[in-house]
Amino acid sequence: MKLTIIIGRLGAILFMVGLALAVAASFPPGRIGQTSGEEQLHLKSFEIFSSAPISSQEELFVSVRANNSVRVYLLNVSESYFMSWASSWVSERFPNLEGYEAWVALRNITVFDAFLENNPNMLLWSSNLSNVVSKNIYFEKATNCTVVVTAPSEPVYLLYELTTRVYLVPKGSSFKAQLIMISSIVLMIPWTLTKFKELLKLRR
């Protein structure tokens, strides 16, 4: 009898936690960051457009419109790590480059391709070669997300927009909330029945 009450009350508490999660999941996302602008890429060059940690409660929207074909990449790496890797790669192969020449070499698509070749697990997503790319990205775990655009075949003039939207709880939480609520209802059944019987006895 007492065990029924304890399990039932625990179930009721769990139900309320599930309800709180469901309520939090029902809130629409808020926009916390937006960057947009235009950029010119030289032939066979690349540019980093954004690098920030994205949590499981955030969603990143990437939109690129270009006059020629571009390819958009999302990498699971911080900009500082990528740039230090690229610098050492360039200085190993071209030790005599300095100043502007070194800067240009650092932004050559060969460097980027070499990075991908050496770190294939850091590629989260890449688009096809296209003039228009738009993508909504959401990660289940906090991820360092770096957005890179390359111009592999022609020089490019492009317009870009990056928007970060934030949710109170990770996407997919409403499913978790339903699971919690259903299992808590199962826990509550014996206790509710006992209460109901008591109520009936009192009425008689």
Added chain:
Amino acid sequence: MNKNSSIVEMFTMTLNEDYRFPIPEVFAFLYAFGTFVLSNPVSISYARTGEHLAYDFASSINGLPMFFFTIFLFKNISYGIGYDLERGIAQTFFSYPLRRRQILTIKLVSALGLATALLLGVHVFSLLILVPDVLRKYFFTVVLTYVVDLCFPFLLSGFLLLVVLVSKKSGLSLAAGIGAYFLFSMLIIPIMLSSSPESNLGLKVYSVFNPSIALHMYYNQSKSRVWIPSFSEVLLYVAMGYFLVALIFIVGYAYFQKRLEL
């Protein structure tokens, strides 16, 4: 009636009183919702990593959940203990074959112990939904943050217990507790404003009563220019805080055993 069955019976009665349906359920909702509202990327920077991020998530307990928890503790103490004294129901308890300190312990385990277990249970469960990996990797940081953040509500509860025992009035003690809570919580604003790296004694004294300030300063060294405590200093403030908590409860026990007249 033997001693053990008296303990069980009294504990059951106290639980029934303190945790009437749906009071803990409502508080569980408020704790969970408060955690979800405060543990989002707007309040917490994912640029911070490791134990700093774990601290940020664990210290989300310090906002809305802790406010609701303090109210819950106050309600349990002022109505669970104060109401019994006010209406003379406590006489019934004294007829049990139990010592006075055992009676007070039963009351406090119900009022403080279970309420704390409820808060921590709901908060940990909520964090497991949000950031399971952070919680698992930095368990020590999370536990330390909880221990530190709970010191201040426990201290206020001890104060409230003394007021309840002395005044034997539930309403008055509740008002005194809420007043003390708001007064102490607001006191940090003028203290912070008047503090500087050369003169931060006020902040240090405040941290004795509320060590969560010291821990906050420790984990936000880039922001806290006024005072950057070392980790051992933080532990010292936690020890002093809990020493005060222990002291106030010892006084409460002594009063309940020796001086309390019904």
